[in-house]
Amino acid sequence: MSAYQVHPDTIDYIVSAAQLWRVTFYLRTTDPDVKELRETGRKDICQLYEGQPLSCVTFTDEAGAILTHQNARSVAARYREPVSPAAASYTFSRVNAPDISPVAVLKSIHCLIYQSCETDDWEETQAKRLLASIESAAIDRIAGYSDAQWGWTRDEDQERKAAIKARIKADVATA
Numbered sequence: 001m002s003a004y005q006v007h008p009d010t011i012d013y014i015v016s017a018a019q020l021w022r023v024t025f026y027l028r029t030t031d032p033d034v035k036e037l038r039e040t041g042r043k044d045i046c047q048l049y050e051g052q053p054l055s056c057v058t059f060t061d062e063a064g065a066i067l068t069h070q071n072a073r074s075v076a077a078r079y080r081e082p083v084s085p086a087a088a089s090y091t092f093s094r095v096n097a098p099d100i101s102p103v104a105v106l107k108s109i110h111c112l113i114y115q116s117c118e119t120d121d122w123e124e125t126q127a128k129r130l131l132a133s134i135e136s137a138a139i140d141r142i143a144g145y146s147d148a149q150w151g152w153t154r155d156e157d158q159e160r161k162a163a164i165k166a167r168i169k170a171d172v173a174t175a
Contacts, residue, residue, distance in 0.1 A: 003078040003118050005086060006071055008064075008093075010108050014134060015064045016095035017105040018056035021137040025063070025130045027054050033125040037069040040088055056134075060092035063130060067112060070127030074118035102141040109135050 017023075029035060056063050069087030076083040109131050122128055139145060149156065 001078070001118070003075045003115050005075055005084060006112055006115050008068070008090065009095075010112060011064045011067050011071075011090070012093050013095050013100070014067065014105060014108050014112065014131075015056060015060050015092055016097075017100050017102075017138065018063060018130075018134045019060055019094070020097050020100055021056075021134075021141070023056045023130075023133050023137050024053045025056065025126070025133055026052070027062075028126060031124060031126040032119075032121040033070045033073060033127050034066060036073065036083070037065060037087055040069070040083070040085060060094070061090065064092045065090045066126050066130060067116070070119070070122075070125050071112060071116045074116045074122075077120070078118040102138040105138040106135060109138070 027034065029038060054062070065087045068090045069083075072084040072086050075081070113128075113131055116122070116127055116131075119125070149160075
């Protein structure tokens with residue numbers, strides 16, 4: 001497996017989606033990625049807000065820095081190098097809403113997860129939880145998702161298909 005530092009545009013895209021969709025996250029400054037990030041110069045990763053819900057509408061720089069830093073930690077772990085200071089200088093740059101697609105956001109999230117999971121503590125990181133929240137918001141926005149059946153059975157699928165066939169037959173008859 002390899003790892004690389006993703007482009008800041010990828011982080012901006014993911015955080016812009018989180019901002020647009022009003023994703024909330026709970027900051028825990030004891031998480032390994034956040035704790036280390038604060039120690040490397042990002043004192044603005046708000047200890048005052050420990051355990052409180054933070055909105056990606058407001059805390060875009062913090063969310064992006066958390067994601068960028070975990071990615072840098074992963075690259076460092078993979079190649080046994082020092083952690084890049086990339087996150088210390090991260091500043092959010094919004095992507096316009098019309099350019100945000102739930103499917104493209106999911107693909108970007110999966111890219112970032114793949115590039116950020118090389119640390120032994122990945123499962124306990126704020127970055128992992130934040131990406132999971134944004135991923136959930138993206139899935140909820142995929143066309144047809146909210147209308148899809150919760151669970152699936154063969155009998156219900158047959159009933160659904162029969163109802164569709166009946167509607168088509170009625171539409172043809174009235175045409």
